[in-house]
Amino acid sequence: MHVFGADFSGARNPSKGIYYAEGLLKESTLHIERVVHCDDRMDLLAAIHFSKAPWGLDFPFSISAEAMQKLNTAGWDALLALTADLGRGDFDHLLEKCGIPSCEVRCTNHSMCCRAADAAVYAFSSLKKTNPNMRMMTYAGLKLLSYIRRLGDKVYPFDQFDQGASRLYEVYPSHSWQQLGLKRNNNLTQFIDRFYEQYGFKVTVKDKQLNLPGLDAADAVAACVTLAYVIDKYKLEGDWKRQHHWISELEWASRYKEGLIVKLAKVRE
Helix, strand or coil, rough: EEEEEEEEECCCCCCCCCEEEEEEEECCCCEEEEEEEEEEHHHHHHHHHHHHCEEECCCCCCCCHHHHHCCCCHHHHHHHHHHHHCCCCHHHHHHCCCCCCCCEEEEEECCCCCCCHHHHHECCCCCCCCCCCHHHHHHHHHHHHHHHHCCCCCECCCCCCCCCEEEEEEECCHHHHCCCCCCCCHHHHHHHHHHHHHHHEEEEHHHHHHHHCHHHHHHHHHHHHHHHHHHHHHCCCCCCCCCCCCCHHHHHHHHHHHCCCCCCCCCCC
C-alpha cells in the first residue's frame, strides 16, 4: 500500500512551503520512495486525487464546535460550504464580526479557541492569527477539503470509508517529533532510528533523501511515517467507526464537528 504525508501552507503564495512524501507500506515496513515539492496547492490537490491512497495532511480539518456555533453553521459540511464561498479577507472578517477571538495560545483545554483534538496534542489554535497565522492555514485547508470531497474523495472521520477513493487524515508532525523526544530537523536518520526504538516500526529511505531541503520536507516525511504506523498497527483503514485508545472520550464525542488528529500513543505497547 502506498501512503502519503504532506506539509501544507496557508500562505497566499505557497510555492516554498508545500512538500509531500510518498512511501510504500509493506510487511510492517515503510519504504520512503520520494519527497516532492509542490509549486502550488493545485499540484497537491491533483496528487491527492489521482493517488487513490491514504494521505496524512498537516493542517486543521475543522474549528471548535463553539466557534462553529458563533458562525451559525449547523455542522462541518456547512463550515466547508461557507469557507469555499469566501475570499481570504472575507473569512478573517467574518470571524472577527462573529466575535471569535484571535486565540494566541497553544491548546490545553477544549474551548472556543481549541478543539478537543488540538488540546490532545498541545497544538496551536486553528484560529490563531499571528506567528504563525493559523487562520489562513485553516481557511486554505478547509477550501482544499471542500474541493477534494466534491471530486469524491473521503475525509476521516467525517465520511464513509471508500477504498476506491483517496482518504485524507489530519496529522500533526510536531507531536510526532515531541513523542520521540526530538527537535524538528531536516536529517531523517535520528527520526527513523528513534521511531524504531520506541515503536518498533521500521522506515527505510534512500541515502540521498536522508538530508532534506528544510523542515517542511521533514514534516512531510514525519506525517507519512506517523500515518503509515497507525494504519499498520491499528488497522485504521477500513474501519472509521472504531474508537482507538489514542482517542479520548471528548475527542470521540466531538469528532463529527471537530475532526480527529491521527497521532502516536504516548508509550510503545
